[in-house]
Amino acid sequence: MSNEELKTKITELLPAAAFEEGGEWLTINIEPRDWLPLAQQLRNNDSLYFDYLYCLTCIDWKTHLTMVYHLSSTKHRHNIVIKSKLDRSNPEIETVSHIWRTAEFHEREVYEMFGVNFLNHPDLRLLILPDGWEGKNPLRKDFEDPINMIKL
Amino acid sequence: MFEEVGTTTEGDIIVNVGPQHPATHGVLHLVITLNGETIKKVEPHLGYIHRSIEKMCESLSYRQFIYVTSRMDYLSSHINNHACALCVEKGLQVEVPPRAQVIRVLMDELTRIASHELWWGAMAMDLGAFTPFFHAFRERESINDIMEETCGARLTMNYMVPGGVMQDLHPNFQKKVKEFMQLYKRKIHEYDELVTGNVIFQNRMKNVGYLSAEDAVSYGCSGPTARGSGVNCDIRKIYPYEIYDKLEFDEVLETGGDSFARYMVRIREMQQSIRIIEQLIDNIPEGDFQAKTKAVLKLPKGEFYTRVETARGELGVYIVSEGGTTPYRIKFRSPGFSNLSVLDHIARGSKLGDLVAMMGTLDLVIPDIDR
Numbered sequence: 164m165s166n167e168e169l170k171t172k173i174t175e176l177l178p179a180a181a182f183e184e185g186g187e188w189l190t191i192n193i194e195p196r197d198w199l200p201l202a203q204q205l206r207n208n209d210s211l212y213f214d215y216l217y218c219l220t221c222i223d224w225k226t227h228l229t230m231v232y233h234l235s236s237t238k239h240r241h242n243i244v245i246k247s248k249l250d251r252s253n254p255e256i257e258t259v260s261h262i263w264r265t266a267e268f269h270e271r272e273v274y275e276m277f278g279v280n281f282l283n284h285p286d287l288r289l290l291i292l293p294d295g296w297e298g299k300n301p302l303r304k305d306f307e308d309p310i311n312m313i314k315l
Numbered sequence: 316m317f318e319e320v321g322t323t324t325e326g327d328i329i330v331n332v333g334p335q336h337p338a339t340h341g342v343l344h345l346v347i348t349l350n351g352e353t354i355k356k357v358e359p360h361l362g363y364i365h366r367s368i369e370k371m372c373e374s375l376s377y378r379q380f381i382y383v384t385s386r387m388d389y390l391s392s393h394i395n396n397h398a399c400a401l402c403v404e405k406g407l408q409v410e411v412p413p414r415a416q417v418i419r420v421l422m423d424e425l426t427r428i429a430s431h432e433l434w435w436g437a438m439a440m441d442l443g444a445f446t447p448f449f450h451a452f453r454e455r456e457s458i459n460d461i462m463e464e465t466c467g468a469r470l471t472m473n474y475m476v477p478g479g480v481m482q483d484l485h486p487n488f489q490k491k492v493k494e495f496m497q498l499y500k501r502k503i504h505e506y507d508e509l510v511t512g513n514v515i516f517q518n519r520m521k522n523v524g525y526l527s528a529e530d531a532v533s534y535g536c537s538g539p540t541a542r543g544s545g546v547n548c549d550i551r552k553i554y555p556y557e558i559y560d561k562l563e564f565d566e567v568l569e570t571g572g573d574s575f576a577r578y579m580v581r582i583r584e585m586q587q588s589i590r591i592i593e594q595l596i597d598n599i600p601e602g603d604f605q606a607k608t609k610a611v612l613k614l615p616k617g618e619f620y621t622r623v624e625t626a627r628g629e630l631g632v633y634i635v636s637e638g639g640t641t642p643y644r645i646k647f648r649s650p651g652f653s654n655l656s657v658l659d660h661i662a663r664g665s666k667l668g669d670l671v672a673m674m675g676t677l678d679l680v681i682p683d684i685d686r
Contacts, residue, residue, distance in 0.1 A: 185617065237546065265533065269652075283461065291364060292362060314374070
Protein backbone atom coordinates (compact mmCIF):
# COMPACT_ATOMS: atom_id res chain seq x y z
CA MET A 164 0.00 0.00 0.00
CA SER A 165 1.17 3.50 -0.67
CA ASN A 166 1.47 6.05 2.12
CA GLU A 167 -1.84 7.69 1.11
CA GLU A 168 -3.72 4.40 1.19
CA LEU A 169 -2.18 3.56 4.55
CA LYS A 170 -3.23 6.94 5.83
CA THR A 171 -6.86 6.39 4.84
CA LYS A 172 -6.87 2.90 6.29
CA ILE A 173 -5.40 3.97 9.62
CA THR A 174 -7.73 6.95 9.94
CA GLU A 175 -10.55 4.45 9.63
CA LEU A 176 -9.13 2.34 12.42
CA LEU A 177 -8.13 5.19 14.70
CA PRO A 178 -9.71 8.58 13.92
CA ALA A 179 -7.60 10.26 16.63
CA ALA A 180 -4.31 9.41 14.84
CA ALA A 181 -2.20 12.46 13.97
CA PHE A 182 0.04 12.17 10.93
CA GLU A 183 3.46 13.69 10.69
CA GLU A 184 4.70 15.03 7.38
CA GLY A 185 8.16 15.08 5.87
CA GLY A 186 9.51 11.68 6.86
CA GLU A 187 10.49 8.88 4.53
CA TRP A 188 7.73 6.65 5.85
CA LEU A 189 4.25 7.38 7.11
CA THR A 190 4.58 8.55 10.71
CA ILE A 191 1.68 8.44 13.13
CA ASN A 192 1.41 10.05 16.55
CA ILE A 193 -0.92 8.31 18.94
CA GLU A 194 -1.88 8.41 22.61
CA PRO A 195 -0.33 5.61 24.70
CA ARG A 196 -3.77 4.21 25.58
CA ASP A 197 -4.57 3.69 21.86
CA TRP A 198 -1.43 1.70 21.22
CA LEU A 199 -2.45 -1.84 22.12
CA PRO A 200 -5.71 -1.95 20.09
CA LEU A 201 -3.98 -0.29 17.13
CA ALA A 202 -1.03 -2.69 17.34
CA GLN A 203 -3.38 -5.67 17.19
CA GLN A 204 -5.08 -4.22 14.13
CA LEU A 205 -1.80 -3.45 12.41
CA ARG A 206 -0.56 -6.99 12.95
CA ASN A 207 -3.73 -8.92 12.20
CA ASN A 208 -5.49 -6.91 9.50
CA ASP A 209 -4.82 -8.66 6.18
CA SER A 210 -4.40 -5.53 4.11
CA LEU A 211 -1.96 -4.02 6.61
CA TYR A 212 -0.19 -7.13 7.98
CA PHE A 213 2.71 -5.42 9.76
CA ASP A 214 4.38 -8.56 11.03
CA TYR A 215 7.97 -7.35 11.37
CA LEU A 216 8.85 -4.98 14.20
CA TYR A 217 12.38 -4.09 13.25
CA CYS A 218 13.12 -1.22 15.58
CA LEU A 219 11.70 -0.27 18.95
CA THR A 220 13.27 2.57 20.80
CA CYS A 221 12.70 5.65 22.87
CA ILE A 222 13.84 9.27 22.70
CA ASP A 223 14.27 11.55 25.67
CA TRP A 224 13.10 15.08 24.77
CA LYS A 225 13.82 16.43 28.29
CA THR A 226 10.16 17.43 28.69
CA HIS A 227 8.72 14.08 27.69
CA LEU A 228 9.71 10.70 26.29
CA THR A 229 8.69 9.44 22.87
CA MET A 230 8.36 5.76 22.06
CA VAL A 231 9.17 4.98 18.44
CA TYR A 232 8.12 1.76 16.71
CA HIS A 233 9.29 0.94 13.18
CA LEU A 234 7.13 -1.67 11.52
CA SER A 235 7.19 -3.32 8.13
CA SER A 236 5.32 -6.05 6.39
CA THR A 237 7.04 -9.07 4.89
CA LYS A 238 3.99 -9.62 2.68
CA HIS A 239 3.20 -6.13 1.36
CA ARG A 240 6.65 -4.56 1.90
CA HIS A 241 5.29 -1.32 3.30
CA ASN A 242 6.71 0.53 6.29
CA ILE A 243 5.19 2.61 9.03
CA VAL A 244 6.46 4.51 12.07
CA ILE A 245 4.36 4.83 15.21
CA LYS A 246 5.19 7.39 17.87
CA SER A 247 3.72 7.86 21.27
CA LYS A 248 4.40 10.62 23.75
CA LEU A 249 4.92 9.50 27.33
CA ASP A 250 4.95 11.43 30.58
CA ARG A 251 8.56 11.75 31.71
CA SER A 252 7.96 11.33 35.43
CA ASN A 253 5.75 8.27 35.10
CA PRO A 254 6.17 6.73 31.64
CA GLU A 255 3.83 3.84 31.01
CA ILE A 256 2.71 2.02 27.89
CA GLU A 257 1.24 -1.38 27.14
CA THR A 258 3.65 -4.08 26.05
CA VAL A 259 3.37 -5.55 22.58
CA SER A 260 5.63 -8.52 23.28
CA HIS A 261 2.79 -10.99 22.72
CA ILE A 262 2.13 -9.51 19.26
CA TRP A 263 5.73 -9.23 18.12
CA ARG A 264 7.94 -11.49 20.23
CA THR A 265 11.05 -9.43 19.45
CA ALA A 266 9.53 -6.65 21.57
CA GLU A 267 10.23 -8.63 24.71
CA PHE A 268 13.98 -7.97 24.55
CA HIS A 269 13.69 -4.51 23.04
CA GLU A 270 11.24 -3.40 25.74
CA ARG A 271 13.54 -4.69 28.45
CA GLU A 272 16.31 -2.57 26.97
CA VAL A 273 14.11 0.54 26.86
CA TYR A 274 12.92 -0.20 30.41
CA GLU A 275 16.41 -0.08 31.86
CA MET A 276 17.81 2.65 29.63
CA PHE A 277 14.85 5.05 29.80
CA GLY A 278 12.77 3.81 32.72
CA VAL A 279 9.66 3.20 30.67
CA ASN A 280 7.29 0.83 32.44
CA PHE A 281 5.73 -1.68 30.03
CA LEU A 282 2.42 -2.80 31.43
CA ASN A 283 1.76 -6.55 31.38
CA HIS A 284 5.28 -7.38 30.16
CA PRO A 285 5.99 -11.01 31.06
CA ASP A 286 9.52 -10.53 32.33
CA LEU A 287 10.44 -6.88 32.89
CA ARG A 288 13.93 -7.10 34.38
CA LEU A 289 17.34 -5.60 33.73
CA LEU A 290 18.92 -7.04 30.59
CA ILE A 291 22.14 -5.20 29.89
CA LEU A 292 22.78 -3.28 33.11
CA PRO A 293 24.33 -5.20 36.01
CA ASP A 294 22.14 -6.76 38.69
CA GLY A 295 21.35 -4.40 41.51
CA TRP A 296 21.66 -1.33 39.30
CA GLU A 297 19.90 1.51 41.00
CA GLY A 298 19.48 5.09 40.13
CA LYS A 299 18.93 6.89 36.92
CA ASN A 300 18.48 5.49 33.45
CA PRO A 301 21.64 5.82 31.37
CA LEU A 302 20.19 6.98 28.06
CA ARG A 303 18.16 9.80 29.58
CA LYS A 304 19.66 13.18 28.88
CA ASP A 305 20.18 14.13 32.54
CA PHE A 306 22.20 11.00 33.38
CA GLU A 307 25.54 11.78 34.97
CA ASP A 308 28.35 9.38 35.74
CA PRO A 309 31.42 11.38 36.77
CA ILE A 310 33.66 8.29 36.88
CA ASN A 311 32.94 6.59 33.57
CA MET A 312 31.75 9.43 31.38
CA ILE A 313 34.29 11.82 29.91
CA LYS A 314 32.98 15.08 28.58
CA LEU A 315 34.64 16.11 25.33
CA MET B 316 0.16 -17.07 25.62
CA PHE B 317 3.51 -17.29 27.41
CA GLU B 318 5.01 -20.30 28.97
CA GLU B 319 5.72 -19.76 32.60
CA VAL B 320 9.02 -18.04 33.15
CA GLY B 321 11.34 -18.51 36.08
CA THR B 322 9.83 -21.66 37.54
CA THR B 323 11.99 -24.54 38.55
CA THR B 324 10.68 -27.80 39.82
CA GLU B 325 12.52 -30.24 41.98
CA GLY B 326 15.35 -31.98 40.24
CA ASP B 327 16.10 -29.12 37.86
CA ILE B 328 19.68 -28.05 37.50
CA ILE B 329 20.83 -24.53 36.74
CA VAL B 330 23.93 -24.42 34.57
CA ASN B 331 25.86 -21.27 33.80
CA VAL B 332 27.52 -21.03 30.41
CA GLY B 333 29.84 -18.10 30.25
CA PRO B 334 30.59 -15.23 30.61
CA GLN B 335 33.96 -16.82 29.85
CA HIS B 336 33.24 -19.84 27.74
CA PRO B 337 34.91 -20.79 24.46
CA ALA B 338 31.59 -21.54 22.73
CA THR B 339 30.09 -18.12 23.36
CA HIS B 340 32.86 -16.34 21.41
CA GLY B 341 32.86 -13.41 23.74
CA VAL B 342 31.41 -12.47 27.04
CA LEU B 343 27.89 -13.82 26.86
CA HIS B 344 26.36 -15.37 29.93
CA LEU B 345 23.62 -17.96 29.55
CA VAL B 346 21.73 -19.30 32.54
CA ILE B 347 20.32 -22.65 31.49
CA THR B 348 17.68 -24.56 33.39
CA LEU B 349 18.09 -28.26 32.78
CA ASN B 350 15.98 -31.25 33.55
CA GLY B 351 18.41 -34.08 33.19
CA GLU B 352 19.99 -33.23 29.87
CA THR B 353 16.94 -31.48 28.43
CA ILE B 354 16.88 -27.70 28.24
CA LYS B 355 13.87 -26.12 29.93
CA LYS B 356 14.92 -22.53 29.59
CA VAL B 357 17.83 -20.44 28.32
CA GLU B 358 18.17 -17.01 29.77
CA PRO B 359 20.81 -14.72 28.28
CA HIS B 360 22.44 -12.18 30.58
CA LEU B 361 23.98 -9.40 28.55
CA GLY B 362 26.04 -6.36 29.22
CA TYR B 363 29.54 -7.67 29.88
CA ILE B 364 30.85 -5.67 26.95
CA HIS B 365 28.25 -2.91 26.95
CA ARG B 366 29.96 0.39 26.22
CA SER B 367 26.83 2.43 25.60
CA ILE B 368 27.86 3.30 22.08
CA GLU B 369 24.53 5.06 21.56
CA LYS B 370 25.23 7.45 24.43
CA MET B 371 28.80 7.98 23.27
CA CYS B 372 27.61 8.93 19.78
CA GLU B 373 25.44 11.70 21.20
CA SER B 374 28.56 13.69 22.00
CA LEU B 375 30.48 12.89 18.81
CA SER B 376 30.25 14.71 15.50
CA TYR B 377 28.85 13.11 12.36
CA ARG B 378 32.38 12.39 11.16
CA GLN B 379 33.59 11.00 14.47
CA PHE B 380 30.77 8.65 15.43
CA ILE B 381 31.41 6.32 12.51
CA TYR B 382 34.69 5.20 14.09
CA VAL B 383 32.92 3.95 17.19
CA THR B 384 30.58 1.78 15.15
CA SER B 385 33.44 -0.41 13.88
CA ARG B 386 33.56 -1.73 17.42
CA MET B 387 30.00 -3.02 17.36
CA ASP B 388 30.04 -5.93 14.98
CA TYR B 389 33.78 -6.09 14.55
CA LEU B 390 33.54 -8.79 11.89
CA SER B 391 31.45 -6.54 9.63
CA SER B 392 33.09 -3.25 10.47
CA HIS B 393 32.99 -2.05 6.85
CA ILE B 394 29.26 -2.67 6.67
CA ASN B 395 28.61 -0.90 9.99
CA ASN B 396 30.54 2.12 8.74
CA HIS B 397 28.64 1.89 5.50
CA ALA B 398 25.26 2.02 7.26
CA CYS B 399 26.26 5.10 9.23
CA ALA B 400 27.71 6.84 6.21
CA LEU B 401 24.51 6.13 4.27
CA CYS B 402 22.39 7.56 7.05
CA VAL B 403 24.43 10.77 7.25
CA GLU B 404 24.34 11.05 3.45
CA LYS B 405 20.58 10.66 3.52
CA GLY B 406 20.36 13.61 5.88
CA LEU B 407 22.81 15.73 3.92
CA GLN B 408 21.40 14.61 0.56
CA VAL B 409 24.87 13.99 -0.81
CA GLU B 410 25.33 12.05 -4.03
CA VAL B 411 28.10 9.50 -3.71
CA PRO B 412 30.37 9.24 -6.79
CA PRO B 413 30.06 5.94 -8.75
CA ARG B 414 33.63 4.93 -7.99
CA ALA B 415 33.02 5.21 -4.27
CA GLN B 416 29.83 3.20 -4.57
CA VAL B 417 31.62 0.36 -6.31
CA ILE B 418 34.49 0.42 -3.82
CA ARG B 419 32.00 0.29 -0.98
CA VAL B 420 30.16 -2.69 -2.37
CA LEU B 421 33.44 -4.52 -3.07
CA MET B 422 34.57 -3.93 0.50
CA ASP B 423 31.22 -5.01 1.89
CA GLU B 424 31.27 -8.28 0.01
CA LEU B 425 34.88 -9.03 0.95
CA THR B 426 33.92 -8.37 4.55
CA ARG B 427 30.95 -10.69 4.24
CA ILE B 428 33.20 -13.49 3.00
CA ALA B 429 35.74 -12.86 5.76
CA SER B 430 33.01 -12.84 8.38
CA HIS B 431 31.45 -16.06 7.13
CA GLU B 432 34.89 -17.68 6.98
CA LEU B 433 35.47 -16.92 10.62
CA TRP B 434 32.01 -18.13 11.51
CA TRP B 435 32.57 -21.36 9.59
CA GLY B 436 35.87 -22.12 11.28
CA ALA B 437 34.70 -21.18 14.75
CA MET B 438 31.44 -23.06 14.46
CA ALA B 439 33.18 -26.23 13.34
CA MET B 440 35.58 -25.82 16.23
CA ASP B 441 32.69 -25.54 18.67
CA LEU B 442 31.44 -28.86 17.38
CA GLY B 443 34.82 -30.42 17.96
CA ALA B 444 36.50 -30.20 14.55
CA PHE B 445 39.69 -28.24 14.88
CA THR B 446 41.06 -28.42 11.34
CA PRO B 447 38.44 -26.22 9.57
CA PHE B 448 39.52 -23.27 11.67
CA PHE B 449 42.93 -23.25 10.02
CA HIS B 450 41.43 -23.64 6.55
CA ALA B 451 39.07 -20.75 7.17
CA PHE B 452 41.77 -18.49 8.51
CA ARG B 453 44.04 -19.23 5.56
CA GLU B 454 41.53 -17.59 3.20
CA ARG B 455 40.46 -14.94 5.66
CA GLU B 456 44.08 -13.91 6.05
CA SER B 457 44.36 -12.89 2.40
CA ILE B 458 41.23 -10.73 2.74
CA ASN B 459 42.74 -9.07 5.79
CA ASP B 460 45.92 -8.39 3.82
CA ILE B 461 43.88 -6.74 1.05
CA MET B 462 42.07 -4.61 3.63
CA GLU B 463 45.28 -3.68 5.38
CA GLU B 464 46.82 -2.29 2.21
CA THR B 465 43.87 -0.09 1.35
CA CYS B 466 42.41 0.82 4.72
CA GLY B 467 45.44 0.55 6.98
CA ALA B 468 43.67 -1.75 9.39
CA ARG B 469 42.77 -5.40 9.54
CA LEU B 470 39.76 -5.41 11.81
CA THR B 471 38.36 -1.96 12.58
CA MET B 472 38.61 -0.45 9.12
CA ASN B 473 36.98 3.00 9.47
CA TYR B 474 37.32 3.35 5.72
CA MET B 475 33.91 4.68 4.79
CA VAL B 476 33.19 8.31 5.48
CA PRO B 477 30.16 10.48 4.68
CA GLY B 478 30.39 11.17 0.95
CA GLY B 479 32.49 8.20 -0.12
CA VAL B 480 35.56 6.42 1.12
CA MET B 481 38.51 7.83 2.98
CA GLN B 482 41.19 7.30 0.36
CA ASP B 483 41.59 5.71 -3.02
CA LEU B 484 42.24 2.01 -3.51
CA HIS B 485 45.78 0.74 -3.20
CA PRO B 486 47.31 0.10 -6.66
CA ASN B 487 47.62 -3.61 -5.81
CA PHE B 488 43.95 -3.95 -4.91
CA GLN B 489 42.62 -5.43 -8.14
CA LYS B 490 45.53 -7.81 -8.54
CA LYS B 491 45.27 -9.06 -4.99
CA VAL B 492 41.52 -9.54 -5.09
CA LYS B 493 41.85 -11.58 -8.27
CA GLU B 494 44.55 -13.69 -6.63
CA PHE B 495 42.30 -14.21 -3.66
CA MET B 496 39.40 -15.31 -5.82
CA GLN B 497 41.58 -17.81 -7.64
CA LEU B 498 42.75 -19.21 -4.31
CA TYR B 499 39.20 -19.27 -3.00
CA LYS B 500 37.81 -21.12 -6.00
CA ARG B 501 40.59 -23.67 -5.73
CA LYS B 502 39.83 -24.27 -2.05
CA ILE B 503 36.05 -24.00 -1.85
CA HIS B 504 35.50 -27.72 -2.42
CA GLU B 505 37.58 -28.42 0.70
CA TYR B 506 34.87 -26.83 2.79
CA ASP B 507 32.27 -29.25 1.63
CA GLU B 508 34.63 -32.21 1.81
CA LEU B 509 35.78 -31.36 5.30
CA VAL B 510 32.55 -30.33 6.95
CA THR B 511 29.35 -30.07 4.89
CA GLY B 512 29.33 -33.64 3.66
CA ASN B 513 30.56 -35.13 6.91
CA VAL B 514 28.00 -37.53 8.35
CA ILE B 515 28.78 -36.77 11.99
CA PHE B 516 28.47 -33.08 11.28
CA GLN B 517 25.16 -33.50 9.48
CA ASN B 518 23.76 -35.61 12.29
CA ARG B 519 24.61 -32.89 14.76
CA MET B 520 23.09 -30.12 12.64
CA LYS B 521 19.99 -31.58 11.05
CA ASN B 522 16.70 -31.26 12.95
CA VAL B 523 18.43 -29.20 15.61
CA GLY B 524 17.12 -25.79 16.63
CA TYR B 525 14.09 -25.66 14.38
CA LEU B 526 12.79 -22.16 13.70
CA SER B 527 9.62 -21.66 11.67
CA ALA B 528 9.29 -18.80 9.21
CA GLU B 529 6.52 -17.23 11.25
CA ASP B 530 8.56 -17.27 14.44
CA ALA B 531 11.62 -15.93 12.64
CA VAL B 532 9.61 -12.87 11.58
CA SER B 533 7.94 -12.45 14.95
CA TYR B 534 11.25 -12.60 16.80
CA GLY B 535 12.72 -10.01 14.45
CA CYS B 536 15.34 -12.38 13.05
CA SER B 537 17.18 -11.29 9.95
CA GLY B 538 20.07 -12.32 7.77
CA PRO B 539 21.03 -15.98 7.34
CA THR B 540 19.15 -16.90 10.53
CA ALA B 541 15.82 -15.91 8.99
CA ARG B 542 16.73 -16.98 5.46
CA GLY B 543 17.40 -20.47 6.75
CA SER B 544 13.69 -20.55 7.53
CA GLY B 545 12.73 -19.31 4.09
CA VAL B 546 12.01 -15.67 4.93
CA ASN B 547 12.86 -13.21 2.15
CA CYS B 548 14.75 -10.62 4.14
CA ASP B 549 17.89 -9.72 2.21
CA ILE B 550 17.98 -5.92 2.43
CA ARG B 551 20.21 -5.86 -0.66
CA LYS B 552 17.28 -7.27 -2.61
CA ILE B 553 14.17 -5.83 -0.98
CA TYR B 554 15.39 -2.32 -0.15
CA PRO B 555 18.45 -1.98 -2.41
CA TYR B 556 21.07 0.59 -1.59
CA GLU B 557 24.15 1.73 -3.54
CA ILE B 558 24.40 -0.33 -6.74
CA TYR B 559 22.95 -3.59 -5.50
CA ASP B 560 19.89 -3.30 -7.73
CA LYS B 561 22.14 -3.35 -10.82
CA LEU B 562 24.07 -6.43 -9.78
CA GLU B 563 23.30 -10.01 -10.55
CA PHE B 564 23.14 -12.20 -7.49
CA ASP B 565 20.63 -14.48 -5.83
CA GLU B 566 19.07 -14.20 -2.45
CA VAL B 567 20.04 -17.45 -0.77
CA LEU B 568 17.07 -19.18 0.77
CA GLU B 569 16.74 -22.50 2.54
CA THR B 570 13.50 -23.87 3.86
CA GLY B 571 14.73 -26.37 6.42
CA GLY B 572 14.65 -23.96 9.36
CA ASP B 573 17.16 -26.05 11.31
CA SER B 574 20.80 -25.44 12.08
CA PHE B 575 21.87 -27.16 8.90
CA ALA B 576 19.71 -24.84 6.77
CA ARG B 577 21.26 -21.79 8.41
CA TYR B 578 24.68 -23.31 7.82
CA MET B 579 23.94 -23.87 4.13
CA VAL B 580 22.70 -20.30 3.71
CA ARG B 581 26.03 -18.89 4.83
CA ILE B 582 28.05 -21.33 2.74
CA ARG B 583 26.05 -20.45 -0.37
CA GLU B 584 26.13 -16.75 0.45
CA MET B 585 29.90 -16.73 0.20
CA GLN B 586 29.60 -17.91 -3.40
CA GLN B 587 27.12 -15.13 -4.15
CA SER B 588 29.56 -12.61 -2.71
CA ILE B 589 32.25 -13.99 -5.00
CA ARG B 590 29.83 -13.53 -7.89
CA ILE B 591 29.29 -9.86 -6.99
CA ILE B 592 33.02 -9.23 -6.69
CA GLU B 593 33.62 -10.88 -10.08
CA GLN B 594 31.15 -8.49 -11.72
CA LEU B 595 32.76 -5.42 -10.20
CA ILE B 596 36.47 -6.02 -9.93
CA ASP B 597 37.22 -5.21 -13.58
CA ASN B 598 34.60 -2.47 -13.77
CA ILE B 599 35.62 0.02 -11.13
CA PRO B 600 34.72 3.38 -12.69
CA GLU B 601 37.27 6.17 -12.78
CA GLY B 602 36.59 9.39 -10.94
CA ASP B 603 36.39 10.77 -7.44
CA PHE B 604 36.35 8.46 -4.48
CA GLN B 605 34.67 11.02 -2.27
CA ALA B 606 32.00 13.65 -2.79
CA LYS B 607 32.79 17.17 -1.65
CA THR B 608 31.32 17.78 1.79
CA LYS B 609 31.75 20.56 4.31
CA ALA B 610 34.37 20.19 6.99
CA VAL B 611 31.75 20.37 9.74
CA LEU B 612 28.66 18.37 8.94
CA LYS B 613 25.26 19.52 10.13
CA LEU B 614 22.20 17.39 9.54
CA PRO B 615 18.89 19.18 9.12
CA LYS B 616 16.29 18.77 11.82
CA GLY B 617 14.52 15.48 11.36
CA GLU B 618 14.83 11.73 11.55
CA PHE B 619 16.79 9.45 9.27
CA TYR B 620 16.74 5.69 9.12
CA THR B 621 18.85 3.44 6.91
CA ARG B 622 19.23 -0.27 6.86
CA VAL B 623 21.86 -2.47 5.33
CA GLU B 624 22.57 -6.18 5.18
CA THR B 625 25.55 -7.10 7.34
CA ALA B 626 26.96 -10.60 7.54
CA ARG B 627 24.59 -11.26 10.44
CA GLY B 628 21.46 -9.56 9.16
CA GLU B 629 19.69 -6.25 9.11
CA LEU B 630 21.53 -3.37 10.71
CA GLY B 631 19.44 -0.24 11.13
CA VAL B 632 20.81 3.19 11.95
CA TYR B 633 18.28 5.66 13.30
CA ILE B 634 19.49 9.23 13.70
CA VAL B 635 17.35 11.90 15.34
CA SER B 636 18.79 15.30 14.57
CA GLU B 637 18.00 18.66 16.10
CA GLY B 638 19.99 20.47 13.42
CA GLY B 639 23.26 20.51 15.32
CA THR B 640 26.69 19.04 14.67
CA THR B 641 26.04 15.99 16.84
CA PRO B 642 23.12 13.57 16.74
CA TYR B 643 20.45 14.18 19.38
CA ARG B 644 19.73 10.48 19.66
CA ILE B 645 21.09 7.57 17.74
CA LYS B 646 19.85 4.01 17.79
CA PHE B 647 21.56 1.00 16.29
CA ARG B 648 19.19 -1.81 15.53
CA SER B 649 21.71 -4.59 15.67
CA PRO B 650 20.95 -7.93 14.03
CA GLY B 651 22.56 -9.95 16.79
CA PHE B 652 20.28 -8.58 19.50
CA SER B 653 17.15 -9.86 17.81
CA ASN B 654 18.78 -13.08 16.66
CA LEU B 655 19.83 -13.86 20.23
CA SER B 656 16.31 -13.38 21.53
CA VAL B 657 15.19 -16.42 19.57
CA LEU B 658 17.71 -18.73 21.27
CA ASP B 659 15.45 -19.56 24.20
CA HIS B 660 12.62 -20.40 21.83
CA ILE B 661 14.59 -22.78 19.63
CA ALA B 662 16.57 -24.40 22.44
CA ARG B 663 13.66 -25.44 24.66
CA GLY B 664 13.22 -29.17 24.74
CA SER B 665 16.49 -30.07 23.06
CA LYS B 666 19.62 -31.50 24.61
CA LEU B 667 22.35 -29.40 26.18
CA GLY B 668 24.93 -30.72 23.71
CA ASP B 669 22.91 -29.29 20.82
CA LEU B 670 22.93 -25.79 22.26
CA VAL B 671 26.39 -25.19 20.82
CA ALA B 672 25.17 -26.15 17.36
CA MET B 673 22.31 -23.67 17.67
CA MET B 674 24.45 -20.84 19.01
CA GLY B 675 27.01 -21.50 16.31
CA THR B 676 24.50 -21.13 13.52
CA LEU B 677 22.94 -17.98 14.99
CA ASP B 678 26.41 -16.46 14.46
CA LEU B 679 26.42 -14.33 17.58
CA VAL B 680 28.92 -11.52 17.90
CA ILE B 681 28.65 -10.25 21.44
CA PRO B 682 29.79 -6.62 21.02
CA ASP B 683 27.08 -6.34 18.37
CA ILE B 684 24.45 -7.52 20.85
CA ASP B 685 25.58 -5.38 23.77
CA ARG B 686 26.65 -2.33 21.79
